[in-house]
Amino acid sequence: MSATDEFVPIADADELWDGEMEAYDVDGEEVLLVKLDGRFHAYDGVCPHQSVALVEGELDDGVLTCRAHEWQFDAATGAGINPSNAALRRHEVRVTEDGKVAVRLCSRSPAAARQ
Amino acid sequence: MLLNRDDWYETSRDLDWTFSYVDPNEVFPASWSGAGDVPADAWQDWEEPFRVSYRDYVRIQREKEGGVKAVGNALSRAGVFEKLDPAHLASAHLHLGGTCMVEQMAITMQSRFCRFAPTPKWRNLGVFGMLDETRHAQLDLRFAHELLKVDPRFDWTLKAFHTNEWGIRAVKAFFDDIMLNADCVEAALAVSLTVEHGFTNMQFVALAADAMAAGDINWSNLLSSIQTDEARHAQQGFPTLAVLMEHDPERAQQAIDVAFWRSTRLFQTLTGPAMDYYTPLEQRKMSFKEFMLEWIVNHHERILEDYGLKKPWYWDDFLRSLETAHHSMHLGMWWYRPTLFFKPNAGVSPAEREWLREKYPTWERDFGYIWDQIIANVQAGDVPATLPETLPVLCNVTHLPIGGACAPHELAEHKSEYKGKVYRFDSHISKWCFDVDPERYADHPTVVDRFLAGDIQPMDLPGALAWMGITPDVMGDDVYDYAWAREYVNA
Amino acid sequence: MALFPVTGRYIGDHIPHLVAADTDDTMDELAAMVARHSVGKKVPVPPGGPVYDVYIGGRRIDPGVTLGALGLSPMAWVDVVPRGAEAP
Numbered sequence: 166m167s168a169t170d171e172f173v174p175i176a177d178a179d180e181l182w183d184g185e186m187e188a189y190d191v192d193g194e195e196v197l198l199v200k201l202d203g204r205f206h207a208y209d210g211v212c213p214h215q216s217v218a219l220v221e222g223e224l225d226d227g228v229l230t231c232r233a234h235e236w237q238f239d240a241a242t243g244a245g246i247n248p249s250n251a252a253l254r255r256h257e258v259r260v261t262e263d264g265k266v267a268v269r270l271c272s273r274s275p276a277a278a279r280q
Numbered sequence: 281m282l283l284n285r286d287d288w289y290e291t292s293r294d295l296d297w298t299f300s301y302v303d304p305n306e307v308f309p310a311s312w313s314g315a316g317d318v319p320a321d322a323w324q325d326w327e328e329p330f331r332v333s334y335r336d337y338v339r340i341q342r343e344k345e346g347g348v349k350a351v352g353n354a355l356s357r358a359g360v361f362e363k364l365d366p367a368h369l370a371s372a373h374l375h376l377g378g379t380c381m382v383e384q385m386a387i388t389m390q391s392r393f394c395r396f397a398p399t400p401k402w403r404n405l406g407v408f409g410m411l412d413e414t415r416h417a418q419l420d421l422r423f424a425h426e427l428l429k430v431d432p433r434f435d436w437t438l439k440a441f442h443t444n445e446w447g448i449r450a451v452k453a454f455f456d457d458i459m460l461n462a463d464c465v466e467a468a469l470a471v472s473l474t475v476e477h478g479f480t481n482m483q484f485v486a487l488a489a490d491a492m493a494a495g496d497i498n499w500s501n502l503l504s505s506i507q508t509d510e511a512r513h514a515q516q517g518f519p520t521l522a523v524l525m526e527h528d529p530e531r532a533q534q535a536i537d538v539a540f541w542r543s544t545r546l547f548q549t550l551t552g553p554a555m556d557y558y559t560p561l562e563q564r565k566m567s568f569k570e571f572m573l574e575w576i577v578n579h580h581e582r583i584l585e586d587y588g589l590k591k592p593w594y595w596d597d598f599l600r601s602l603e604t605a606h607h608s609m610h611l612g613m614w615w616y617r618p619t620l621f622f623k624p625n626a627g628v629s630p631a632e633r634e635w636l637r638e639k640y641p642t643w644e645r646d647f648g649y650i651w652d653q654i655i656a657n658v659q660a661g662d663v664p665a666t667l668p669e670t671l672p673v674l675c676n677v678t679h680l681p682i683g684g685a686c687a688p689h690e691l692a693e694h695k696s697e698y699k700g701k702v703y704r705f706d707s708h709i710s711k712w713c714f715d716v717d718p719e720r721y722a723d724h725p726t727v728v729d730r731f732l733a734g735d736i737q738p739m740d741l742p743g744a745l746a747w748m749g750i751t752p753d754v755m756g757d758d759v760y761d762y763a764w765a766r767e768y769v770n771a
Numbered sequence: 772m773a774l775f776p777v778t779g780r781y782i783g784d785h786i787p788h789l790v791a792a793d794t795d796d797t798m799d800e801l802a803a804m805v806a807r808h809s810v811g812k813k814v815p816v817p818p819g820g821p822v823y824d825v826y827i828g829g830r831r832i833d834p835g836v837t838l839g840a841l842g843l844s845p846m847a848w849v850d851v852v853p854r855g856a857e858a859p
C-alpha cells in the first residue's frame with residue numbers, strides 16, 4: 166500500500182455548500198462529490214444509464230436527478246430511486262486534518278485489490 | 281400525509297380485470313398482442329425499470345417543451361439559420377424528411393401498446409409513448425414550418441412520405457413493417473429495443489452533437505429533447521425481451537437479428553453520409569464508424585448480452601460493413617443526386633479525403649479510384665458524365681441499391697426464388713432476412729419492380745423522377761457546385 | 772426481338788445497373804450497354820480500349836451469342852470485364 170493509502174485530495178472541505186455537488190478528475194476518472202448535512206459522498210461521475218455526466222443534473226432534497234433521462238438516485242447512499250434496480254458506484258471519502266476532501270476510487274480500494 | 285409515488289403506483293397502473301362476458305383472446309387477439317406461446321401469467325413478471333406517473337410525466341414534458349420553445353424563439357430572432365453551412369443543411373433535410381412521419385407512425389405503434397399489449401403495466405407505458413411520439417411529430421413539423429419561408433426543402437418534412445422517392449420508400453418499407461404491421465411483442469423487440477434503444481442514439485445524440493458544432497443550436501436542441509423521450513419509452517423493450525428469453529428465446533433472437541440488420545442498413549443510409557460527408561470537416565466529432573462502435577457495439581450489444589441474447593450470427597460481416605457500406609451508399613446517393621430532395625455534399629475534397637483515409641484504412645482502395653474518375657470528369661468540364669442514365673437495382677428486403685452494403689470488390693449476386701419469382705438482395709444477410717420470412721417481403725415491389733411492371737411512364741429517368749415526386753425546386757445537386765473537385769491539382 | 776432487362780455489373784463499379792437490353796443483342800452489344808454506365812464515369816477506360824467480355828454465372832459467353840439464345844430470366848446478373856481480363 167502506498168504512503169497515501171491511494172486517497173487523493175480533490176477539494177477543500179469548505180469548497181462546497183451543503184446540498185451542492187461538483188465533479189473532479191481523479192486519475193482520468195470523473196468523480197462526483199456531493200455534500201449533504203455536512204457529510205461528503207463520492208460517486209462515479211456518469212449515470213449508469215447512458216453515461217451522461219451527473220454533475221449536469223439536479224440535486225434537490227437529497228435526490229440526484231440525471232439531466233438526460235430523469236433517472237433518480239439517493240444522493241446519500243447512491244441507491245437507485247427510479248429505477249430502483251440501478252445504483253451509483255460509490256468511492257470512499259475522508260476529510261483530512263488539513264481540511265481537504267480526499268477520495269479513494271473504488272477500483273483502488275484494498276477490497277478491489279484483493280480480487 | 282402525502283403518499284409517495286411507489287405507494288400508489290401499482291394500484292394506479294395495474295388496471296385489469298377478469299373477463300367474464302367475452303373471450304380474452306378476442307379482447308387481446310394474439311395477432312395484435314403477439315403473446316404467441318408465452319403463457320398468460322408470464323406477463324406478471326413484466327416490470328418497467330423506470331417508473332412514470334402521469335403527474336410526473338406532465339410536469340417534466342412541460343419543462344422540456346418550454347426549453348425547446350425558448351431556444352427556438354431566441355434563435356429565430358438571431359437569424360442563425362441563414363449563417364449555417366449549406367452542406368450541414370442536407371443533414372437536417374434528410375433527417376426531417378426521413379423521420380418526421382416515422383414519429384407519426386410511432387404514435388400508431390404506441391397506441392397499439394396502449395390497447396393490445398399483454399399486460400396492463402405495458403399498456404400504461406404505451407400511453408406515455410403515444411404522447412411522446414405525438415410531441416415528436418408535431419415538434420418536427422413546427423420546426424420545419426418555421427423554416428419554409430427560407431427553404432422550400434423543409435416542405436418535405438411533411439411531404440416526403442406521401443411521395444415515391446426511393447430513399448423514403450426504403451424507410452417506409454422498414455417502419456411499415458415493424459411499427460404499423462407488427463404485433464406488440466415484435467414491435468417492442470424491433471422498435472423499442474433495437475431502433476429506439478440502440479440506433480436512435482446515433483441520430484439524436486451523435487448527430488445532435490455534430491449539429492451543435494455546426495452552429496445549428498435550434499435543431500440540435502430539438503434532437504436532444506426528443507431523445508430524452510426515446511430513452512424513456514425505449515425501456516418497453518427490456519421487460520418484453522426478459523419475458524421472451526424465458527419462454528420463446530428463439531423468436532426474440534430472430535426478430536432482433538432481422539431488425540438489427542435492417543436498422544444498420546437504414547442508418548448507413550441516413551446517418552452515415554450525414555456524419556462523414558455532410559457535416560463540415562472541422563465540426564465532425566467522431567466518424568460514423570466510431571459512433572457505431574461506441575453506441576451500438578459497446579453500449580447496446582453489451583446490454584443485450586446481459587439478457588442472454590447472442591450476438592447476431594452475421595456479427596463479423598456487420599463489423600466489416602461499418603468500413604464500407606455507408607461510403608457506398610453515400611457515393612450512390614451523390615451520383616443519383618437528381619433523385620434526392622436535398623443537396624448532398626460530395627465530401628471528398630483533398631482535406632476531407634485525408635480524414636476519410638485516416639478513419640477508414642481501406643477507403644482509398646475501396647472507393648478512391650471511383651472518385652478519381654469523377655474528379656477527372658468534373659475537371660474536364662464533363663459534369664454530364666457524373667450523372668446517372670439508368671436506375672440501380674434494388675434489394676427486395678431493404679429497398680436500397682444492391683452494392684450499397686459493401687465495397688466494390690466484395691459485390692456479389694445474392695438471390696432467392698419464392699413462388700416462382702426471383703428476389704435480389706444487397707447482402708447474404710438481407711437474403712437471410714427474406715428466407716426466414718418471405719411472405720413479409722414478397723409483395724412489396726421496389727421502384728425497379730414498379731418500373732419493369734410499366735407503372736412508371738415514360739420509362740426513362742425523367743419519368744422516374746416525376747413518379748418519385750421530385751420537383752425542380754428541391755431536386756438535388758452538388759451543394760458546393762463542384763468546388764471540391766477543382767481543389768485537386770492535375771487529377 | 773423483345774426488350775430484355777438485365778442486372779449489369781461492370782467490374783470495379785460499386786453498383787450494378789438496370790440495363791434495358793434486347794434479346795437480339797450480341798454479347799459484344801450487351802457489354803457495351805453495361806459498360807456505358809461505368810467506364811470513363813466511375814472506372815477508368817481499360818488500357819486495351821472499349822472491348823469487353825461478358826460472364827454469366829462465372830462462365831465467359833462467346834461474343835457473338837445473342838442474349839435471347841441463353842435462356843435467362845429477366846434481370847439476370849451479367850458481369851462485364853475488359854477483354855482478356857480474368858474472370859470476375
Ligand SMILES: [Fe+2]
Nearest residue numbers: 383386413416
Ligand atoms: Fe419519437
Ligand SMILES: [Fe+2]
Nearest residue numbers: 386476510513
Ligand atoms: Fe420513439
